[in-house]
Amino acid sequence: xxxxxxxxxxxxxxxxxxxxxxxxxxxxxxxxxxxxxxxxxxxxxxxxxxxxxxxxxxxxxxxxxxxxxxxxxxxxxxxxxxxxxxxxxxxxxxxxxxxxxxxxxxxxxxxxxxxxxxxxxxxxxxxxxxxxxxxxxxxxxxxxxxxxxxxxxxxxxxxxxxxxxxxxxxxxxxxxxxxxxxxxxxxxxxxxxxxxxxxxxxxxxxxxxxxxxxxxxxxxxxxxxxxxxxxxxxxxxxxxxxxxxxxxxxxxxxxxxxxxxxxxxxxxxxxxxxxxxxxxxxxxxxxxxxxxxxxxxxxxxxxxxxxxxxxxxxxxxxxxxxxxxxxxxxxxxxxxxxxxxxxxxxxxxxxxxxxxxxxxxxxxxxxxxx
Amino acid sequence: xxxxxxxxxxxxxxxxxxxxxxxxxxxxxxxxxxxxxxxxxxxxxxxxxxxxxxxxxxxxxxxxxxxxxxxxxxxxxxxxxxxxxxxxxxxxxxxxxxxxxxxxxxxxxxxxxxxxxxxxxxxxxxxxxxxxxxxxxxxxxxxxxxxxxxxxxxxxxxxxxxxxxxxxxxxxxxxxxxxxxxxxxxxxxxxxxxxxxxxxxxxxxxxxxxxxxxxxxxxxxxxxxxxxxxxxxxxxxxxxxxxxxxxxxxxxxxxxxxxxxxxxxxxxxxxxxxxxxxxxxxxxxxxxxxxxxxxxxxxxxxxxxxxxxxxxxxxxxxxxxxxxxxxxxxxxxxxxxxxxxxxxxxxxxxxxxxxxxxxxxxxxxxxxxx
Numbered sequence: 001x002x003x004x005x006x007x008x009x010x011x012x013x014x015x016x017x018x019x020x021x022x023x024x025x026x027x028x029x030x031x032x033x034x035x036x037x038x039x040x041x042x043x044x045x046x047x048x049x050x051x052x053x054x055x056x057x058x059x060x061x062x063x064x065x066x067x068x069x070x071x072x073x074x075x076x077x078x079x080x081x082x083x084x085x086x087x088x089x090x091x092x093x094x095x096x097x098x099x100x101x102x103x104x105x106x107x108x109x110x111x112x113x114x115x116x117x118x119x120x121x122x123x124x125x126x127x128x129x130x131x132x133x134x135x136x137x138x139x140x141x142x143x144x145x146x147x148x149x150x151x152x153x154x155x156x157x158x159x160x161x162x163x164x165x166x167x168x169x170x171x172x173x174x175x176x177x178x179x180x181x182x183x184x185x186x187x188x189x190x191x192x193x194x195x196x197x198x199x200x201x202x203x204x205x206x207x208x209x210x211x212x213x214x215x216x217x218x219x220x221x222x223x224x225x226x227x228x229x230x231x232x233x234x235x236x237x238x239x240x241x242x243x244x245x246x247x248x249x250x251x252x253x254x255x256x257x258x259x260x261x262x263x264x265x266x267x268x269x270x271x272x273x274x275x276x277x278x279x280x281x282x283x284x285x286x287x288x289x290x291x292x293x294x295x296x297x298x299x300x301x302x303x304x305x306x307x308x309x310x311x312x313x314x315x316x317x318x319x320x321x322x323x324x325x326x327x328x329x330x331x332x333x334x335x336x337x338x339x340x341x342x343x344x345x346x347x348x349x350x351x352x353x354x355x356x357x358x359x360x361x362x363x364x365x366x367x368x369x370x
Numbered sequence: 371x372x373x374x375x376x377x378x379x380x381x382x383x384x385x386x387x388x389x390x391x392x393x394x395x396x397x398x399x400x401x402x403x404x405x406x407x408x409x410x411x412x413x414x415x416x417x418x419x420x421x422x423x424x425x426x427x428x429x430x431x432x433x434x435x436x437x438x439x440x441x442x443x444x445x446x447x448x449x450x451x452x453x454x455x456x457x458x459x460x461x462x463x464x465x466x467x468x469x470x471x472x473x474x475x476x477x478x479x480x481x482x483x484x485x486x487x488x489x490x491x492x493x494x495x496x497x498x499x500x501x502x503x504x505x506x507x508x509x510x511x512x513x514x515x516x517x518x519x520x521x522x523x524x525x526x527x528x529x530x531x532x533x534x535x536x537x538x539x540x541x542x543x544x545x546x547x548x549x550x551x552x553x554x555x556x557x558x559x560x561x562x563x564x565x566x567x568x569x570x571x572x573x574x575x576x577x578x579x580x581x582x583x584x585x586x587x588x589x590x591x592x593x594x595x596x597x598x599x600x601x602x603x604x605x606x607x608x609x610x611x612x613x614x615x616x617x618x619x620x621x622x623x624x625x626x627x628x629x630x631x632x633x634x635x636x637x638x639x640x641x642x643x644x645x646x647x648x649x650x651x652x653x654x655x656x657x658x659x660x661x662x663x664x665x666x667x668x669x670x671x672x673x674x675x676x677x678x679x680x681x682x683x684x685x686x687x688x689x690x691x692x693x694x695x696x697x698x699x700x701x702x703x704x705x706x707x708x709x710x711x712x713x714x715x716x717x718x719x720x721x722x723x724x725x726x727x728x729x730x731x732x733x734x735x736x737x738x739x740x
Contacts (some may be wrong), residue, residue: 064580081667107482110473112499115482129482178555182548210434297451 005144005222008069012137013050022128024049026090026118029109029303032134034232039068040062046074047090051097056086066231091122102124104130106207124249132310139302139310140324145233145266146348146358149303149326152189152230153346153360156237159183160224168370169218173198173211177226184228192236193227194307204240205332205340207296218244221251221339222370223332227307227346234307236328237361238344242369250338255367258331258341261285262365265299265313265329269349269357275317282331283315291333300329303346325349326360375514376408376441382507384418392498393476396460396488401675402504407439415419416444417460421467426456436560436601442638457484461492474500502680509672509680510694515603516718516728519673519696522559522600523716523730526607529553530594530733538740539588539613543547543568543581546594554598563597563604564677574701575710576612577666588614591621591709592740596678597716604677606698607731608714612739620708625737628703628711632735633654635669635683635699638718639727645687652701653685661703670699673716678720694729695719 013036017025027046034040036048043058055070057078070076079089087110094100103122105115107129118127141149155370159180168176177196184192199209204221216222225238240258265282282299286292291356294318300313303326311319313327319328327349332342343365348358372724379627383406387395395418403410403425413428425440449459457480464470473492475485477499479676490495511519528548538546547566549645554562569579574591582591595608610628612621635652652669656662670683681689683697691697697719700710713735718728 059578062580064582067580083667105482107486110479110482112480112482112485116477174555178552180550183547185544208429210432210437212434297453 005210006036007073009036009054009137010048013133014134016137017048017104017130020104020128022102022130023103023110024094024100025104026087026106027130027132027134028087028106029134029353032106034068034139034305035134035138037074038071041067042084045086045090047093049094049097050099054093056089056090056093058084058086058342066229068232082262083337085114085117088121089118091118091125092278094125095122100125102126102128104128104133106130106134108132135310138304140322141304141326141348142324145304146324146326148233149229149235149346149348150360152193152228152233152235153237153362155184155187155189155228155230156226156235157361157363158187159228160226160237160239163224164241164368164370168216168222170215172202172213172215173200174213176216177211180224180226182221184226187228189228189230191229192230193236197223197225197238199223199339200243202337203341205334207330207332207342216243219248220244221341223340225342225344230250232305234303235326235346235360236303236307236330236344237346237363238330238332238342239363239365240343240367242367245369246350247367252367254333255341257286257289257291258333258343259365259367261331262329262343262345265331266345266347266357266359269321269327269329269347271321271323271349271351273321275311275313275319276323278314278321278329279315279317282313282329286331286333295331295333299331300327302327323349323351323354374486375512376406379507380406380418380423383503386503387418387474387500390474390498394464394470394472394474395474395500396457396476397500397504398457398476399504402476402508404438404675405508407444407506407611408441412435413456413459415456415497417463419464420469424460424462424463426460428454428456436599438525438602445611453482455487458487458491461495464495465492470495472496472498474498474503475646476500476504478502479516480729493496505680508674510692511674511696511718512694515674516694516696518601518603519605519716519718520730522563522598522603522605523607523732525554525557525597525598525600526605527731527733528557529598530596533594534611534738534740538592540585542583542626543570543573544583544586546586547581547596550594550596552594557598559598559600560602561599563599563606567593567595567608569593569709570613572707572709575704575712577700577702577712586613589618590614591711593710593712595712595714602675604673604675605696605730606673606700606714607678607716608700608702608712608731609735610713610737611628612712612737615739617737617739622737624703624705627656627659628701628713628734629662629737631701632699632715633712635701636715636717636727636729639691639697639699639717641691641693641719641721643691645681645683645689645691646685648691649683649685649687649697652683652699656701656703665701665703669701670697672697673729691719692720693721693724
């Protein structure tokens with residue numbers, strides 16, 4: 001991304017910190033560091049100082065392009081010896097710069113022990129809480145970020161499409177998941193966006209099911225959920241198929257229900273919609289068919305540099321959707337002992353004038369019998 | 371593992387806590403939870419209460435056998451709704467049990483925000499620091515743990531052996547790494563113990579090199595470092611090969627040097643040896659040949675439920691080796707622009723009467739030309 005992107009993100013954070021009475025901030029959560037600095041080598045922290053901004057690294061920045069490159073406007077310092085804490089080194093740098101009275105840190109990421117180490121190296125510095133300020137900046141994406149998500153979704157669609165062309169009966173969930181992850185990388189992904197979920201038979205339809213050695217059998221539902229990371233950005237797609245020549249009646253009914261619920265969610269993705277209303281749109285379709293117990297706590301969530309970001313689409317969620325916020329819509333129903341259906345897309349909220357929500361994951365949602 | 375194993379580990383921790391003046395402890399670091407409870411579902415914490423011990427989970431325990439099963443002597447509680455903090459729920463449970471005045475927590479793992487949440491739910495409870503008490507218990511392994519490491523090492527040897535039988539020239543580091551990881555799982559690993567490192571040509575010999583799209587060429591050094599996780603236990607093996615019919619003179623010399631250094635390290639693994647002396651034995655071979663700059667900060671480390679555990683084999687390391695401590699010995703020399711050599715084994719420290727150090731990773735260390 002262009003250098004000014006990172007500088008302007010840091011500027012926005014600085015303004016927020018300033019409004020909260022803190023002139024300086026220490027960002028340690030890896031996705032937040034990458035968002036503001038262009039790269040987040042393992043353990044690195046970003047210091048927004050009164051003077052310059054410094055990326056303090058425990059190891060030199062990774063050379064692989066998909067790990068990103070540190071913004072050239074930043075000073076990069078790598079600790080000379082392993083084992084040091086970049087956060088403590090950053091506090092030293094801040095003291096050298098002089099003039100800082102307080103430092104906002106990410107209390108939801110920093111451990112108690114590191115916080116104490118900061119206090120002991122800089123006892124006169126008031127440590128404040130940056131809270132989720134960077135996470136909030138990350139919610140609305142720019143077009144370059146969305147373009148990374150779009151490419152990732154294309155890769156996931158490709159990997160899934162190729163799997164569907166192969167023989168599935170007799171193969172284990174674990175092998176199918178591994179093959180999908182290999183295909184993601186073959187098509188240019190940095191790696192999987194999260195552990196690929198493959199559930200068949202009684203495991204189908206479960207959110208986050210971790211693959212087992214169960215083999216695909218005739219008559220099974222098969223649920224696959226995968227995603228690609230591309231230049232750090234993570235997308236998600238989930239589909240459910242039926243194995244064999246023709247689905248059973250209960251399978252068609254359950255599939256149609258989840259499909260209708262997912263469509264209701266997708267159609268309610270408009271700028272200004274309350275997150276809980278999107279969740280409600282999905283949930284009421286499933287509730288009205290009497291399957292409320294099978295629904296998970298949330299029916300969708302934001303995606304970006306992490307796979308599970310704000311906003312949450314859940315009954316108690318606060319806040320509204322904005323344009324250019326990518327979210328998943330992913331209802332599912334699982335019937336214990338029988339299996340179930342999940343359908344999961346990544347979409348970007350867009351105004352109706354721009355054509356409404358942009359679907360990134362375009363694999364068909366017809367019920368395929370494989 | 372047998373149920374009494376976990377109960378006796380918890381008993382030892384309880385004794386340690388008691389000696390430190392704390393009757394109760396909250397363990398949150400995942401590997402520590404698994405060590406004491408038999409399983410560590412995502413986000414789970416273990417409460418060692420004055421009454422019963424409780425595993426508090428955010429999600430139900432995973433059904434896959436390699437994730438372990440919670441010790442049946444434990445009470446398992448799963449939070450009814452996602453988003454709750456098991457640590458806070460554990461504090462509530464402790465208050466219900468009554469009688470506790472202090473609670474030792476893992477300050478090196480718990481975030482400032484979670485620590486504050488604990489304080490606010492239990493303001494009268496004195497929060498102390500458990501420190502690395504569980505990590506220290508984990509250093510010396512029992513034979514069942516060593517047996518898991520041995521199986522993991524066999525799997526890694528198999529995966530590596532198969533790779534060496536295939537054509538390597540023209541393939542990228544990334545593809546070789548993916549293939550190795552697939553083979554690990556094929557042979558029964560839970561998964562890779564750490565991201566597989568494959569470095570060729572100028573990338574060879576670098577510790578923790580992350581695979582790129584560089585292809586293997588004639589005349590290259592090829593360094594491969596991989597490991598299997600088996601029932602949670604992680605081992606490590608690293609080898610360097612030469613591609614083509616015959617190695618160059620400098621390659622043979624460099625290989626012999628690193629081999630000699632690694633052997634010196636292996637041979638100094640005896641119960642009672644100072645960790646820094648093992649490091650020194652490795653380091654002086656390489657120093658004496660004038661390559662000191664190429665050496666990393668450490669030349670080995672413990673392995674177990676995590677890939678990088680105590681003890682560290684490094685110049686400033688404190689402490690001595692005990693019998694039944696598994697460690698890596700992994701010197702390497704990297705010449706910028708040319709490449710280098712790393713040789714890495716996992717061994718278990720054993721008394722001489724038992725035959726000396728037990729080599730778990732048995733792939734040949736002759737310089738193979740592939």
